[in-house]
Amino acid sequence: MxxxxxxxxxxxxxxxxxxxxxxxxxxxxxxxxxxxxxxxxxxxxxxxxxxxxxxxxxxxxxxxxxxxxxxxxxxxxxxxxxxxRHHWWEEYRGVVPNGFLDLAEFEHNAVKLRTVQTATLPGLLQTVDHARALFQQTAPPLPPHEVEHRISHRIKRQVVLFREDPTEYTAIIHEAALRMQFGGRAVTRAQLDHILAMGERDHVTIHALPFEAGAFPAPGQTIGYSIGPVPQLDTVQLDHIHGPVFLDAPAQLETYRSVLDRMEALALKPEESRDFIREIARSL
CATH class of the missing domain: 1.10.260.40 (lambda repressor-like DNA-binding domains)
Structure with a gap:
């Protein structure tokens, strides 16, 4: 071979x-x-x-x-x-960056998923219009067909939340990300309504982190944490302008687990988070 x-x-x-x-x-x-x-x-x-x-x-x-x-x-x-095995993301090989395919594969195989978002909304919770507004601002600009490929790939990643045995998912979203008006007021309102609807699913937990919570660890950092079948196979994913970066050293995993735990402790409970997000949506 x-x-x-x-x-x-x-x-x-x-x-x-x-x-x-x-x-x-x-x-x-x-x-x-x-x-x-x-x-x-x-x-x-x-x-x-x-x-x-x-x-x-x-x-x-x-x-x-x-x-x-x-x-x-x-x-x-x-x-x-x-x-x-031929999985759906292989259809995008050579069409979107390989890091996006790796991210889809880690999400597909995770037992549980956790994320912290401080400036943007989680990809697994984004609507088509919100994702389009993001990809249209990529620097340097992407041709229209590449924008559509990336939107399609992002939406297909969300199958992990809709399949027969959906993955347990916890998202901690800072108020700054919730108030960003990517695509304008109407798109943002629809996006927040979608997050609220997803939060009603038994396997999806949404925590809002309000401005008034004050300081928190790793400010400005988008963190994804894929929990594997055994702790040794957990993976951290960090977003950078050039694509996702994956970490798996034991010390790194421990650090980011601690960050996620502290962020969740600072954030509002799911019921309070729903009310908080509804208020933001009503204000638009």
Whole structure:
């Protein structure tokens, strides 16, 4: 099997987790290769996501590394199957930036999703008109057809909230983001009504963070947190002008979990948040 030219973030993550297991076992790539009867470059290519890896190979690596964490092993085995399936976001490969595809894949596989938004509204809660107003302000400007592709991709991401077994989703939204009038008053009012409607779903929790709450951690930062089947496979996603950035180091995960917990403690409860958002919508 030839090496992949552009592994996805999830494929890279699988390789990175296998590398962590090897390093915890105190083995070099050459030593691991010798135990498995293969060559060192193959181990290196697996760990960078450039080579695919089967479920049997993952279990063989885990045995070689003396990993007894069955929950983690099962989760890693589950990641191997994703590369053989054609998911909806593959239709957008070469059409939207690869980081957007990686984001959709992490959301698709998450057990739970949490987000903090301080200047913009969560992508999973955006209406078509709101998303269009955002993408029309991209710098440098996007051609109209690229704007439509990005809108389509963003709306399709929302399937995780509507599928038969929807993902549990918690969004903490600052008042600044709620009051931003992207697309004008009518678009903003419809967008807030949509957020209120989504908040009525059992698996969606909306927290509003009013100005009067004062200071909060990581101001100005948009944070997405995908909770994996085991804590080791959690992923943080940060928005930047050049696209999403993904973090998964244990210290980083702990930091952002703490930020999310503190933000949620500062925010209004869901019932209070609904009243707060309704008042903003009425004022438009």
């Amino acid at each position: 030839p090496p992949r030219n552009a592994p996805t973030a999830r494929q890279i993550r699988l390789g990175a987790e296998l590398r962590k297991l090897r390093e915890r076992a105190g083995l070099t790539a050459a030593e691991a290769a010798a135990r498995l009867g293969t060559e060192r470059p193959k181990i290196s290519n697996i760990e960078t996501g450039r080579f695919g890896v089967s479920a049997d190979r993952v279990r063989a690596l885990a045995r070689a590394y003396h990993c007894a964490d069955e929950a983690l092993i099962d989760a890693l085995v589950g990641m191997t199957g994703e590369r053989r």
